[in-house]
Amino acid sequence: MRTLRAYRPGRTVADVVAQRGLEQAVKLSSNESAFGPLPAVLEAIDAACRDIARYPDPTCRDLRTKLAGQIGVSIGSIFVGPGSAAVLTQLSLAALESGDRVLVPWPSFELYPILADLAGAGFVPVPLVDHTCDLTAIDVTDNVRMVIVANPNNPTSTVIPVAEIEGLLNRTGPSTLVVIDEAYADFNVAQPESGLPRLVDRYPNLVVLRTFSKLHGLASLRIGYCVASPMVIELMNRVPPPFAVNGLALAAASASLDQAPELDRRRRATALQRDRLVAGSRSLGWPVPDAGGNFVWLPCSDPLALSEGLERLGIIARALDGGLRVTVGTPDENDAFLTALTAVTAIIRPEGESTCPNP
Ligand code: PMP
Numbered sequence: 001m002r003t004l005r006a007y008r009p010g011r012t013v014a015d016v017v018a019q020r021g022l023e024q025a026v027k028l029s030s031n032e033s034a035f036g037p038l039p040a041v042l043e044a045i046d047a048a049c050r051d052i053a054r055y056p057d058p059t060c061r062d063l064r065t066k067l068a069g070q071i072g073v074s075i076g077s078i079f080v081g082p083g084s085a086a087v088l089t090q091l092s093l094a095a096l097e098s099g100d101r102v103l104v105p106w107p108s109f110e111l112y113p114i115l116a117d118l119a120g121a122g123f124v125p126v127p128l129v130d131h132t133c134d135l136t137a138i139d140v141t142d143n144v145r146m147v148i149v150a151n152p153n154n155p156t157s158t159v160i161p162v163a164e165i166e167g168l169l170n171r172t173g174p175s176t177l178v179v180i181d182e183a184y185a186d187f188n189v190a191q192p193e194s195g196l197p198r199l200v201d202r203y204p205n206l207v208v209l210r211t212f213s214k215l216h217g218l219a220s221l222r223i224g225y226c227v228a229s230p231m232v233i234e235l236m237n238r239v240p241p242p243f244a245v246n247g248l249a250l251a252a253a254s255a256s257l258d259q260a261p262e263l264d265r266r267r268r269a270t271a272l273q274r275d276r277l278v279a280g281s282r283s284l285g286w287p288v289p290d291a292g293g294n295f296v297w298l299p300c301s302d303p304l305a306l307s308e309g310l311e312r313l314g315i316i317a318r319a320l321d322g323g324l325r326v327t328v329g330t331p332d333e334n335d336a337f338l339t340a341l342t343a344v345t346a347i348i349r350p351e352g353e354s355t356c357p358n359p
Contacts, residue, residue: 005114010318022314026336028327029318031154031184031295033217034273035266037252041218044255048248056247063254067225070257071197076230079237080253082244084183084211084224085111087236089118091207091226092146094235095177096121100145105133107321109154109181121145131289131297132158135165140172147172150181152188152292155318155325159292162194169203177232179207183224184293186215186263189271197227204229212249214294215263215270216256223249270294274328280338281326285350299323301351309344310337 010029017025037045060080068075081087088111096102098120104112106125116123124144126137133153140147147168152159165180172178186192197208211224223245226236256263277296281288286298300306303319310317310324315337318325326337 004117007110007114011316013316016311016314016316020311020314025311025314025316026329026333027316028295028329028333028337029316029325030219031214031293031325031327032219033214033266033294034270034328034330034333035217037217038256038259038262040259041216041252041255044251045221045248048251051247054247055243056245056250058242060245060250063250064225066254066257071227073197073200073227074230076233077197077200077227078225079228079233080223080225080245080250082222082224082246082249083213084181084209084226086222086244087224087226088112088148088179088181088209089115090236090239091177091179091232092116092119093239095232096145099143101141101143103138103140103144103147105135105138105149105153107155108133108148108150109183110320112148128153128156128158131156131299133160135160135168138168140168140176142173142175144176146177146179148179148181150183151194152184154184154293155295155320155323156289156297157184157291157293157295157325158289158297159188162191162196165194165196166199169199169206172205174205177205177207178203179209181209183209183211183214184295185210186267187270187274187294188292189268190292192267200227200229204231207232212253212256215267216253217266218249218252218256221246221249221252223253270328273331273334277326277328277334277337281341284341284345286341286345287350295325295327297323297325298350300348302348306344306348309348310340313340313343315340 013025064075064078092115096119100121102116103124113123207228209226213219303324307319
């Protein structure tokens with residue numbers, strides 16, 4: 001049997017409520033949308049329910065056509081899968097071989113090293129500097145088959161300027177895939193559309209990952225996509241399973257793409273709440289870096305103690321190496337978090353020098 005690292009999902013409300021003997025708990029641990037489904041999306045799902053006895057379109061043609069039109073690329077440059085995690089898994093299975101190396105600014109999304117392991121490739125973490133990825137520190141040598149950069153990064157929520165990514169692309173040879181995971185780019189109000197997908201003609205080794213799980217609020221339906229050169233997409237299409245994307249997800253994603261004004265409102269509302277969490281946590285002394293995703297990062301040396309303290313007060317956040325990741329919730333949930341953090345900070349003091357302007 002092979003030994004593989006396990007992916008650790010966030011804890012559920014039911015688990016925490018039962019374990020802690022609480023009446024209720026607030027889940028801020030999985031970077032989900034704080035908003036419910038869009039009404040137009042629910043209608044589209046309802047209509048699509050009538051067809052569930054049939055297999056869905058395995059080529060996802062209608063959704064790819066719509067995405068291609070909105071993004072400004074050819075339909076042959078788009079691959080749709082059951083969540084962007086699955087899209088990246090399919091890409092890794094298609095592209096990685098035993099002995100390859102996968103470079104990742106680290107810490108980042110837990111799935112990346114698991115995919116390297118799965119392919120028998122070596123995982124090469126490149127340490128973040130000030131919680132941010134320093135792309136100039138990435139040395140792309142010949143046997144680096146893939147570089148994966150989450151932008152904004154999970155878990156630190158920090159953002160890399162697009163110009164730095166273009167710099168990386170310019171000094172990377174064609175045999176190295178540069179995967180930019182834009183799962184949270186929708187929440188970067190300053191520049192929600194990076195424009196990177198339109199560069200796949202110029203850089204045939206560029207792959208841009210996106211998801212409907214975050215801003216679009218479709219996490220449970222499982223749908224995401226990538227934009228890449230048709231050659232890469234063709235390779236990915238050879239990896240099973242077929243019919244991986246279900247018809248309800250296709251209908252919902254397509255309907256959601258028609259809701260730009262409401263999505264924009266949600267993006268701005270999330271960013272406002274996020275900035276409130278950053279400011280509130282900083283005012284308690286936590287050295288929180290500027291955040292671009294729908295979550296914030298509290299660096300600390302004992303994240304388990306911090307999450308334990310918050311969980312006792314009914315707040316579920318995510319303890320990871322080097323800090324605690326907290327998803328932006330509804331205004332009430334964020335109030336509850338800040339109240340709990342104030343109580344816990346009285347016991348667990350933020351240590352070290354604060355890098356924030358308002359410690
Ligand atoms: N990329 C990043 C950086 C993520 O944090 C996540 C989910 N937490 C994903 C991809 C996967 O999202 P999904 O499979 O739901 O599209």
